[in-house]
Amino acid sequence: MKFDVSRDFRSLMIGKPAPTKADNFGRESNRLRSILLDKVMQGRPRASSSKLLQLPAEILAEIADLLSDDTESLSSLFGVNSDCRQLACCSYLTEVNFDYGLDAKDLVSHYVENKLLKYIGGPCIRKATFASQPQHVADTHRELYDTLYGKNAERVTDEQLQVLYNEACEEYVATRAATVKAISSLPNLETLIWKDQYSLDKGFFEKITRCSARQVELDGPAIDDAWSLTPPLTPSTWPLTSLKLDVSLAQDKWNEIKSKGETGTHHMAPFFSSLFRLCAPTLESLTWSYSGVTREDEALISIGENAVSFPRLRYLRLQFVKLDSVAISSFLAAPLRSLDLDDKVLNNPSTLDCEPLRDLEDFVVSHPPNKASVCRRIAKFISQHTGLRRLCLRENLGGTKYLNDGILPTLTSLDFRNLSSLYLAGGRSRIPDKPLRMIGQLVSLEQLGLSAGSPFEFEHWWDVDHDKLRHRLSPLQRFTKLALVHDTYPVAQGDDLPSGFYYLLRSPPESLEEANARPELDMEENGRRWVGMFKAWDRAHRNRMLTEAEKYAAVFPELEWVYSGQWSMGIIRTPEGQCGLPKAIPLTKKRDQCRTYQEAIFGDSCYMDSDLSEFMD
Secondary structure (H helix, E strand, O other), X not given: OOOOHHHOHHHHHHOOOXXXXXXXXOOOOOOOXXXXXXXXHOOOOOOOOOOHHHOOHHHHHHHHHHOOOOXXXXXXXXXXXXXXXXXXXXXXXXXXXXXXXXXXXXXXXXXXXXXXXXXXXXXXXXXXXXXXXXXXXXXXXXXXXXXXXXXXXXXXXXXXXXXXHHHHHHHHHHHHHHHHHHHHOOOOOOEEEEEOOOOEOHHHHHHHOOOOOOEEEEEEEEEOOOOOOXXXXXXXXXXXXXXXXXXXXXXXXXXXXXXXXXXXOOOOHHHHHHXXXXXXXXXXXXXXXXXXXXXXXXXXXXXXXXXXXXOOOOEEEEEOOOEOHHHHHHHHOOOOOEEEEEHHHHOOOOOOOOOOOXXXXXXXXXXXXXXXXXXXXXXHHHHOOXXXXXXXXXXXXXXXXXXXXXXXXXXXXXXXXXXXXEEEEEOOOOOOXXXXXXXXXXXXXXXXXXXXXOOOOOOOOEEOOHHHHHHHHOOOOOOOEEEEEOEEOOOOOOOOOOHHHHHHHOOOOOOOOOOOOOHHHHXXXXXXXXXXXXXXXXXXXXXXXHHHHHHHHHHOOOOOEEEEOOEEEEEEXXXXXXXXXXXEEEOOOOOOOOHHHHHHHHOOOOOOOXXXXXXXX
């Protein structure tokens, strides 16, 4: 039995591999606030005469938010009267996740069929996410799952398997269509996130282009065909303010187009060009990735023969999208404040030959080009934007080394007085003394991230000399945040091993004294009679990093946060007028990759510090 890659139901039951490394710090829940009761009531007067329920809607929203995690209290509130029921829904139904579980399917069914729920609950939903969970898909289609992976794997014929498979696909598509219908009618929906591994049909876009959401994320779905999004399929405009786009063509359709030979235009051009003409007038933020099948000789992606105006676009991130010159000039003519590009775009000569971007504050090169000429153009581009506030650049291990010889001389020779954030990921396995001295001249910096080497090669890690680093960076007295990424240290046992093995081997410390140096951090475990070898290493390593962080805090009086040795650490200082040294505390219970937080503060969309150490945890 053959399976269509873009409609492979097996992938829905298995899912994608989960990350093996912790990335918890900075992922605190940013729960949306409850929608105001008056907006939900849509002009209807409140039925209750209670003094509590006559309070301003803003105060009632605060009360509802305080109860957001208290399911029991919300249930009690729901049963008091119609106004309380509506207020409880404002808190409980702010965000809804359609995960193909029974609760999610019941909610869709009730919303479509039950006018009361549609009337009461629907207006409260501000954010909707469609992301089917493999366990729910497998449980729903247990017979198919067992036939493919369980006891029944060898007991059915191909014909029987095909019947089960087709039935599951039809049920999934029908459930998804009902979900789209329900979502499209939510009156106060602000954000829609769609994560789906089963290709989308025309009806999906017919519905979502008419929903109220102004922030849309299409995370990786394939589409059955590259339709042109024009009336009557869609409205004449789609007034989005934020779009995260990663959409590709279904594999069977791509094969069909490929078999017909070259056409001179990219196979997704009708879809992309019509999409951006729908939303260009209102779009403020665009993250565009392309994970579809590409060939070296394939036509560049186009958004039309003529330039498109993006009068409100402030934030632009382009990843793995090979655009033509018209598309590039259209985007770079926008009033951009933040720009994140990779080698696919940077290799086009028209990218960096544009007029200086007057409003640009943030510039990120996440996937650097290998050509020296392009790297020189990056340095020239930066030199034309001395008003930058945040800069994030990286090198490839085997690519052109342009940070030390091109970027840093540019930053130190011109007046970058507004530059407050710098992240540099060098392609060498060390950071020489000269670039550190140049960084030390950038006295406006308030946060700095440094990385070196390759995250995938044991012999290419960054052996950090903290004393030298503190000395060279000491002029930077405005420092509040410092991140040292991909740093490593000598292996305790086995001098012939590269230092990249430091996190993997976790050799036990020579004595337990260093591991037990901060007993207040291990109160929960101190009662145990025996501490394992890895646990002793973890404690000793953590304590060393805390000590180094305290030394940094003694040099940089404004320092608040340090990331080193895969530990996120905060700095506590004694109140002014009192004596006492700064104290570092761990902000997580174990080592953490801290990708999410570092991307938020430094802007690096391709932050990677992978290693094999977590496989041993």
